[in-house]
Amino acid sequence: MTLSKQLKAIAAIIWFDGVIPKMRSPFDFVNFVVSPLTVLFFIYLFAGPGKAVFAMAGGLVAVIVGSCIILETEAAFIRLVVKLQDMFVASPLSPISYVIGLSISQLFNGLLGIALFSTLLALNRPIQPLGALEIFVAAILTWASVSALGFMMSTFARDLRDLWVYSPLLTVLLSFLPPVFYPITLIPQKVRFVAYLAPTTYPAQIIQQAAGLVDGSTTHLLINLMGGIVYTIFLVLLAAKLSRWRQN
Amino acid sequence: MKVLEARDLYKIYGTNIRALDGISLSVEGGTVFGLLGPNGAGKTTFVRIVATQLLPSSGRVSVLGYDVVSQPTLIRRRIAVVPQEGRPLSLQTPYEHIVTYLVVRGIDFSEAKKRAESTLSELNLQAYRNTICANLSGGLRQRVLIAMAMSTDSDLLVLDEPTIGLDPVARVDVWNLIRDYVIDGGKTILLTTHYMEEAESLSDRLAIVNRGRIVAEGTVTEIRSRLGATHVVLVKKSMTTQQDAEVEFARYGRVLRAGAGIRVLTSQSGASEIASLCLKKNVEVSIRQVNLEDVFISEVGEQIDAEQAA
Numbered sequence: 208m209t210l211s212k213q214l215k216a217i218a219a220i221i222w223f224d225g226v227i228p229k230m231r232s233p234f235d236f237v238n239f240v241v242s243p244l245t246v247l248f249f250i251y252l253f254a255g256p257g258k259a260v261f262a263m264a265g266g267l268v269a270v271i272v273g274s275c276i277i278l279e280t281e282a283a284f285i286r287l288v289v290k291l292q293d294m295f296v297a298s299p300l301s302p303i304s305y306v307i308g309l310s311i312s313q314l315f316n317g318l319l320g321i322a323l324f325s326t327l328l329a330l331n332r333p334i335q336p337l338g339a340l341e342i343f344v345a346a347i348l349t350w351a352s353v354s355a356l357g358f359m360m361s362t363f364a365r366d367l368r369d370l371w372v373y374s375p376l377l378t379v380l381l382s383f384l385p386p387v388f389y390p391i392t393l394i395p396q397k398v399r400f401v402a403y404l405a406p407t408t409y410p411a412q413i414i415q416q417a418a419g420l421v422d423g424s425t426t427h428l429l430i431n432l433m434g435g436i437v438y439t440i441f442l443v444l445l446a447a448k449l450s451r452w453r454q455n
Numbered sequence: 456m457k458v459l460e461a462r463d464l465y466k467i468y469g470t471n472i473r474a475l476d477g478i479s480l481s482v483e484g485g486t487v488f489g490l491l492g493p494n495g496a497g498k499t500t501f502v503r504i505v506a507t508q509l510l511p512s513s514g515r516v517s518v519l520g521y522d523v524v525s526q527p528t529l530i531r532r533r534i535a536v537v538p539q540e541g542r543p544l545s546l547q548t549p550y551e552h553i554v555t556y557l558v559v560r561g562i563d564f565s566e567a568k569k570r571a572e573s574t575l576s577e578l579n580l581q582a583y584r585n586t587i588c589a590n591l592s593g594g595l596r597q598r599v600l601i602a603m604a605m606s607t608d609s610d611l612l613v614l615d616e617p618t619i620g621l622d623p624v625a626r627v628d629v630w631n632l633i634r635d636y637v638i639d640g641g642k643t644i645l646l647t648t649h650y651m652e653e654a655e656s657l658s659d660r661l662a663i664v665n666r667g668r669i670v671a672e673g674t675v676t677e678i679r680s681r682l683g684a685t686h687v688v689l690v691k692k693s694m695t696t697q698q699d700a701e702v703e704f705a706r707y708g709r710v711l712r713a714g715a716g717i718r719v720l721t722s723q724s725g726a727s728e729i730a731s732l733c734l735k736k737n738v739e740v741s742i743r744q745v746n747l748e749d750v751f752i753s754e755v756g757e758q759i760d761a762e763q764a765a
Binding site for chain 1: 554558
């Protein structure tokens, strides 16, 4: 298929798997905003309004993680339960278009949360246009890396129940343990490298710096940007290699 | 023209699980070809290879003249699949399923909308056009998947157990859709089933598959003739013991166990004689012409017996 047709195919999948379900089941939006809002609430309560801004930045990352890691179960559901993936495989659709379509579809889960946390952040911090661009790039990196991870994990499942345990676990490992809701400087220097094992550490650092929550040089920003890009490319390539579009 | 040709096809999972054990068959265009076999016979593995979803271990398969291993993209443009026990998504309507599937396959949105409307009408789904699939019956949901596949107007449709779990009315409904697709459109359908009646009603030619091998292939008539019998006598209860009955009826033809009774494959005159004998002894008996089920039980049962003996 031509590039234009592949793009239309991606749009069709987004409409089918992202837009329609949310129009008919809008309460789903709330699911993906509850946890980050709860974290924001407690940080505000116990650490005060100054630190709560970290939770607004972190909430943006956490909402994207929560909504995109669902790709793990969604892709497995479409492959193993309803088996529509079989119909897509036996068609001119490319696997890349399929995965991009599904990944963007999942982003719709977090639409309310993304709007909410972006607005809260913008209201509480003076963000310059360049800063907004950096936050946008960080959001894209979060979406791409977590979606790649989610899709890769979905390919290993032989039963949907294999995956139920992983979504909450990954949400904790990607959103709540790494320095997403707090500055990385709170982690002792000796073990700080562990934080960089999480792909979300890089975009979270970019957002914190773009929002002026932490001091950092342009070099620091570029390191986080490059780190995020390299990590995302690694995960996307790994997902592409391990994904089983046509089984052996 | 041959739409599908498989030669010495093997599929081995892991080190020694032979799902396909040297299958060779061909399917002519404009026909329905049935693959009949018990669960685990290798039917789904075969159709997944044909549909370019699975790679074979060895052997060659060409679909519409293209090789499944090296030319899958050329095949995918001209085939469509209905997977075994598939179902549409709950929150979307039949119309949305068809339009999306067509656009995903590279058909323009305006053309997709037209085709969706006409397919919904042809498959009597217009009344459910805007009903979310969660509110449809099992039969209607299956019809949605078939509508998605048929709307593509593909040269080859691969239907893997398309009527599994459907009630008899819904099943006949699906049969009619399948026949119409071939008769009206001159297309080809590869169908797997473990329902004898379905294979018999739908298939122009069929193959009985068991344990990854073809045990019989041909038209329904040709396959029936393999039995060397025209009639089947079902003796519902044993006359003395089952073993005695088997010995007694062996002179009329092949005797197969059938639950509490026996099944004798015989000629018309043999069937009359057995019936008279049973009626005299007040034993419940029924006679009918041989059908695919008899061939299936004979061929597949024999193979299992031989393997158990070995």
